[in-house]
Amino acid sequence: MKKIIAFSLWLFVTILQAQSVDTPERIILNLTINPSSSIAVTWHTKESYPQSFVEFAEATNWVEFKEHTVKTPTQMNELNYKNNISYTYSTVLNDLKPNTLYVYRVGYDSVMSEWNQFRTASEGNQPFRFVYFGDPQNGIREDLSRVFRKAILTAPDASFWLFAGDLTDLPDESMWEEWFDATGFIHRIVPSIMAIGNHDLYFEMVNGKKKKTDKYPLWQSLFTLPENGPQGLEESVYYVDYQGVRFIVLNTNYRLEDQAEWLENVLSNNPNKWTIVTYHHPVYSTGEGRDNRDIRETFMPIFDKFNVDLVLQGHDHTYARTYKIYQGKISVDESKGTVYITSVSGPKQYSANPMYKDLIAKLGTFTQLFQVIDIQGDRLIYNSYTVTGELYDHFELTK
Ligand SMILES: [Fe+2]
Ligand SMILES: [Fe+2]
Known part of the structure; x- marks a missing residue:
């Protein structure tokens, strides 16, 4: 019986902790004026994390890209909606290669999003x-x-x-x-x-x-x-x-x-x-x-x-x-x-x-x-x- 109670307590605390992690949400890519060399990333958290960043690299077929990532700081903005305060983050990744697949993730400390991929535009008039x-x-x-x-x-x-x-x-x-x-x-x-x-x-x-x-x-x-x-x-x-x-x-x-x-x-x-x-x-x-x-x-x-x-x-x-x-x-x-x-x-x-x-x-x-x-x-x-x-x-x- 004691074991069941201890397990239930552990499960309850684990779920609570998982729920309280302020994971970056509303992650969105936007085109910039130079889509072959840059891309814009925006996201949202409930609390303020001014040290947030975007981490990115050229994509590889396995996880070895993680050895070559670059971290770019972001601009944090306070979002006041009907007196509810939350935070958005906006970063433009520059100096990218044209027609190249990149991986990126966003977050702070060890609280990071999953890795996602995008491809930059070509420089020419490709279809x-x-x-x-x-x-x-x-x-x-x-x-x-x-x-x-x-x-x-x-x-x-x-x-x-x-x-x-x-x-x-x-x-x-x-x-x-x-x-x-x-x-x-x-x-x-x-x-x-x-x-x-x-x-x-x-x-x-x-x-x-x-x-x-x-x-x-x-x-x-x-x-x-x-x-x-x-x-x-x-x-x-x-x-x-x-x-x-x-x-x-x-x-x-x-x-x-x-x-x-x-x-x-x-x-x-x-x-x-x-x-x-x-x-x-x-x-x-x-x-x-x-x-x-x-x-x-x-x-x-x-x-x-x-x-x-x-x-x-x-x-x-x-x-x-x-x-x-x-x-x-x-x-x-x-x-x-x-x-x-x-x-x-x-x-x-x-x-x-x-x-x-x-x-x-x-x-x-x-x-x-x-x-x-x-x-x-x-x-x-x-x-x-x-x-x-x-x-x-x-x-x-x-x-
Ligand atoms: Fe409409
Ligand atoms: Fe309309």
Whole structure:
């Protein structure tokens, strides 16, 4: 009997100790402005560990890489959410070799994450693929988990994932808890870039009503995104060149004119073969009762002028893929025009608004989707899949 009591006590204490270990969580890789030589790592703990670090090395087939690791210190940030204090850590690993597989882990003292692997981008225009998601937003643990899992099974070799905003319904701790639960280990091995949606913005309560601000502190704590956009829009407006494609991320919530000026500059100095732009509010609304005229009038003339190939959007909780559009009409010249996509990954879906149906090649709704986009030299191959794995839409661009 004494033995049973002693064993039970030991088991209880062991479980308690295991639960009290403050393991690094919410580990996520983000692309930097130099994806062939650097990568950003961000993570989270409940308590403060200012001596935290990232340990990394070139990957090997066995554990001998552990003899050659480099430790990089990190920047710790206090995260105050409704007076609950926790901590995030942000590090950029620099001076990496292109097209090379690395292992890394994060933590402090002897409390370290598992080893994870990532590959840096190539320096040239080698073929690659990435995955694009429209609004996840609601039911993240319940209904998005299977979308993310189907996407990683469909494109396990994707170089990165791209989100077009409204990642969560509110910039709320509990929703981000769900997010990192639903994405599991994927963010630890597949880098991401994301555009900010209206639901990702911080809000204040004014006279009992929610009032959106132009701040996004939780977004900036949870991710480490490029800061090469206009001042004050860091980590929500930026661009990344990836193996012959310039990816430009805009913030369609406010300051459109400032972004238009910056966009002109970024597009007039673009040595890449392909150009893909992503932002949240679509130029051709397909959600009932919606129209984003200011975004259409501000950005579309610039997309026309610089021949942007593809625009990836969200917000309308429907699916739409336009024909190639130039000056507001279906392009008659194959060498001119832009394809505009709106997609949705989450369960919240609206009836499709047919207002722009003459410009739209595929319109749909009440289907959870993700898109796999391949860049292969002079071909861009686009496939949209349903959460059950059916091919939902397909087209190709050549240039
Ligand atoms: Fe949304
Ligand atoms: Fe939205």
